[in-house]
Amino acid sequence: MARKALGRGIKALIPDEIGLATMRPGVGFLEISLNEVSRNPRQPRSSMSERALGELADSIRQRGVLQPIVVRQTESGFELVAGERRFLACKKAGLEKIPAVLKEAGEEDVMELALIENLQREDLNPIDEARAYRTLMSEFFLTQEELASKVGKDRSSVANCLRLLNLPDTVQDMIRSGAISSGHARALLSLGQPSEQIAVARRAAAKGMSVRETEAFVNRLVRRRGKGGYARSKPPEVLALEERLRNFLATNVRISWRGRKGKVEIDYYGPEELERILEVMGVLASE
Template structure:
């Protein structure tokens, strides 16, 4: 991360700081803190102290947290009045970006928080998916797949989170284009406590039971076999020939592409 930010390593300083002097970072990507997990961490801190110092920057009237909000919260629960901190010199924008990247690198966000964090890297900080992937040690395809989760409707996302469905459950729900049907499926999967395989089978049945016209619309979007489209072009040229037009279809393969040329005389034969 050192090449990404305008911080100066020589200005890093270690201090014990009063808990009350540290303000939380408003751009912290983690929004959900599980009480039971915090309590476990608090118990550990009460026994052994804070093993890994927090990272903060100095601001007017105190300090702003860059990394370590779970440790800060757990320390407060444990009754600590001061915590060990690294104080670094960082601009406001760098502070927010560091907090975001640090959380994404730790991989302890839930998958929707990860997706929202990656979205901020690409939109707020102007990174490409490849650049975002390099910052957090992932592949570009992993970043793209995570961002796709945000295509789910907001109520579906709430249901997935509330019932603690897995990321694979969420990916399966992406197959359903309509938000209302996504939500219905998510609720049914949660109600019946389906595992991933059962959920995928349920969604497959749900899609196969669509009315014929709706199924046809879906096929147009998901068709992947180029032969389907090639047959359509060939039939169109054949129809023109039978109607008296001397149409000709020429096909040539070039590397990874197929070149189709249709020659149609301006006047029928």
């Protein structure tokens, strides 16, 4: 059975061929002042190429806005739901007004549509994508299965993307900037120490190592640990259990022990996420 895409998707809101020539009163289209539009605070994209934005602004100066933005009404004016690049490019091009589609949208709709717009463009960096997934899961109490169904991806793809957030901020910044790929980053997850992950990430970027070369290098480090060159690595069954818990809870989990005693550490990133994790564990009942 095919997975259902997130919400109705951007194409359900804006037909492919719609443009200024087809806009007319009474069908949800309007032209509004750029000063009346506020940016979406839940926009998953944390950075945008100035070069690409400049090229889009040049295109808009020459040809106009070919596709309207999507907005929702607020007390102070309008808030962007979809079309942030067009909005910023219009400002850069010196326009005063922009064509828009007015839609009713709740908080979850705004977050979902902003995410799906970027996913459909296929240029959202993996860290911003993972953070958007985590926000949707924590704020709207979605399981990985439910989220995967909404975005039209396999649960394993969502889980692998979320795992990138377990890496140190330095490595996440390298992924975001394109210094290393998400494939390189996933190889680093086998290393338990953040200092090691950072060192290997920097080595891979500096030497231009492929993903396969990075995986081989990490595997050599892990084997050396087992031979006494480093601290002893965890048994495979413990690593497998940690992985299952990470996938189930959608957050980082560590198991440590001494003798017959030990502890399980579960990371969370705010009170909303803690509540979500407790609901997944069955400690709290969802409303």
